[in-house]
Amino acid sequence: MEPRLAARSALPKHSRQFLLGVVVASHIRPNHFIRLPAQVNTPQQIHQDRKAHTRRNASSAAPHIIETEHVTTSVPVSRPLSCLSLPTLIRSYIITSVSSIPLLLRPSLSVMSFLAHTKSPLFMPDRNPLLHFLLKKTFYAQFCAGETPTEVRATIADLKHTGYSGVILGHAKEVVLTKEDSEGLDASRDSSQQAALNADEIATWRSNTVATVDLAQPGDFVALKFTGAGRQALQHLKATIACSPDFEQAVHEICQSAQQKGVKLLFDAEQASLQQGIDNWTMYFAKRYNKNQALVYGTYQAYAQRTPRILARHLELARNEEFVLGVKLVRGAYLGSDPRELFWPTIEETHKCYNEIAKAILQRQYQGMLQPIAGGSSEFPQASLVLATHNAESVRLAGKLRDEQARNGEPQIELAYGQLMGMADNVSCEVVQTARSRLESSATNVEIPRAYKYLVWGKLGECMKYLLRRAHENRDAVTRTVEARRALSRELGSRMAFWRT
Numbered sequence: 001m002e003p004r005l006a007a008r009s010a011l012p013k014h015s016r017q018f019l020l021g022v023v024v025a026s027h028i029r030p031n032h033f034i035r036l037p038a039q040v041n042t043p044q045q046i047h048q049d050r051k052a053h054t055r056r057n058a059s060s061a062a063p064h065i066i067e068t069e070h071v072t073t074s075v076p077v078s079r080p081l082s083c084l085s086l087p088t089l090i091r092s093y094i095i096t097s098v099s100s101i102p103l104l105l106r107p108s109l110s111v112m113s114f115l116a117h118t119k120s121p122l123f124m125p126d127r128n129p130l131l132h133f134l135l136k137k138t139f140y141a142q143f144c145a146g147e148t149p150t151e152v153r154a155t156i157a158d159l160k161h162t163g164y165s166g167v168i169l170g171h172a173k174e175v176v177l178t179k180e181d182s183e184g185l186d187a188s189r190d191s192s193q194q195a196a197l198n199a200d201e202i203a204t205w206r207s208n209t210v211a212t213v214d215l216a217q218p219g220d221f222v223a224l225k226f227t228g229a230g231r232q233a234l235q236h237l238k239a240t241i242a243c244s245p246d247f248e249q250a251v252h253e254i255c256q257s258a259q260q261k262g263v264k265l266l267f268d269a270e271q272a273s274l275q276q277g278i279d280n281w282t283m284y285f286a287k288r289y290n291k292n293q294a295l296v297y298g299t300y301q302a303y304a305q306r307t308p309r310i311l312a313r314h315l316e317l318a319r320n321e322e323f324v325l326g327v328k329l330v331r332g333a334y335l336g337s338d339p340r341e342l343f344w345p346t347i348e349e350t351h352k353c354y355n356e357i358a359k360a361i362l363q364r365q366y367q368g369m370l371q372p373i374a375g376g377s378s379e380f381p382q383a384s385l386v387l388a389t390h391n392a393e394s395v396r397l398a399g400k401l402r403d404e405q406a407r408n409g410e411p412q413i414e415l416a417y418g419q420l421m422g423m424a425d426n427v428s429c430e431v432v433q434t435a436r437s438r439l440e441s442s443a444t445n446v447e448i449p450r451a452y453k454y455l456v457w458g459k460l461g462e463c464m465k466y467l468l469r470r471a472h473e474n475r476d477a478v479t480r481t482v483e484a485r486r487a488l489s490r491e492l493g494s495r496m497a498f499w500r501t
Helices: 003-010 016-026 043-053 086-100 102-117 129-143 149-162 191-215 231-238 245-261 272-289 307-321 347-363 392-408 425-440 460-476 478-500
Strands: 166-171 221-224 264-267 296-301 325-330 383-388 414-420 451-457
Touching: 086 102, 086 129, 086 478, 102 129, 102 460, 129 460, 149 166, 149 191, 149 451, 166 191, 191 221, 191 231, 191 245, 231 245, 231 272, 245 264, 245 272, 264 272, 264 325, 272 296, 272 307, 296 307, 296 383, 307 325, 307 347, 325 347, 347 383, 347 392, 383 392, 392 414, 392 425, 414 425, 425 451, 425 478
Parallel strands: 166 221, 166 451, 221 264, 264 296, 296 325, 325 383, 383 414, 414 451
Antiparallel strands: none
16 A cells, blocks of 8 residues: 555544644744734843843752832733744643643544554654654643753753753653553563563653653752662562662662752652652652751652642651651642542532641641641641642642732742643743842832743654643543643734834
8 A cells, every 4th residue: 555545544433633733833933923912021141141140049949039110010910921932822822722622632632542552663753854854843842841952952951041940850651560560460581581670660750760860950840750670669669579780779869960060850659559659759858858958759640549649748748857848739640540539529529628628737836627637746847838729829828828928038949840841831921020020110028929831852753642631631621721721812912013013
């Protein structure tokens, strides 16, 4: 069969609408900024102002507060997305539109799933130059940092130039395990072969993670998964036993590399069957490396009913062992795979859990859903927090609380806001614009909030499963995605109206 006909017949049905969007977005020229209204400073001006006004030491855990006289805002709050370049804005609008319209989302998910799991060289992005070009210029550019260190550094520089305080960087390569591998049942390998395979998987994970730390800059975060180290790590996590000596040595090397670079580590939460083991290992390394400030962060999923109890236990451990507890707070990502009874019955309860935990940590005071463990102390330990959320209300509640603390001269913990690259730009850019306006203004005792973007790097083929997860996440958060599309549409309309004048 002719290759073109074979390609058409192999693709899932209803894919032409999806591919049309890909083709349109792939012709957007990069680094081409539209002229902004006079009252909105250009990215170059903002970058200069930021360098002139920022007084924060990246290695310090102290929050960034400036003391000046009065407030003036040069960027309208109603236009947080004005900091995006025109190509990014158009690409984001196209991809978010695909994600928020079921008629387009279904075929796009089919195509992404097909490409992520195909064994045919014809449809492997790393082997098909045309497919590689189309995906690289659209979905990959939207959600990923780059395939090479040079591309990654350029992406990070662009984000910081836009006004982000830093990035949360992870490597995309994943270990794909069969059921037999994950349960240690592969009888085709003898013990020496299995030991060699375990060592190779750990070494690859360590090498990729250290390379990611090297790409990050002081003040950035590196995200990683314990299960990325392969079969042995997965088996030990399931059994909730100590990690192997080789694995422990690899994590020590990663932690020491990050410590020297001034980079912090975010260990991801995973499926419920693994989470107890992940928590145990995270606390093991936190006790060693978080003595003066948080280097190792654990991830806490607010949709799980047990999370307040787990967090309270870790807070008590941090108080007893005298270390800083690093907390990355998320709503959760395994609703479709973990047992439903583990979660709060309603989304409102999840929101309540998330916001009350955030408030308790920010105020360093047990309250609401977060209470001391039985027999524990009510004294709250030192903590650092990453609010990883696409929920604008949670970000605004935290910002309001931080502003009150700054005005009252109250002590503040280290706080960062994080959103995935390519998603929730309306939330991220609002934080960026708030920080920007305060750096330019004369405000009294105000905090400069720190916004971060989470992004992964690696070859396009390695990133396909990550891109598929992002597509599924948009499907599971249609309301939020529709809000993001509307915000992007309003910004495009504002720029078109200005251009016509």
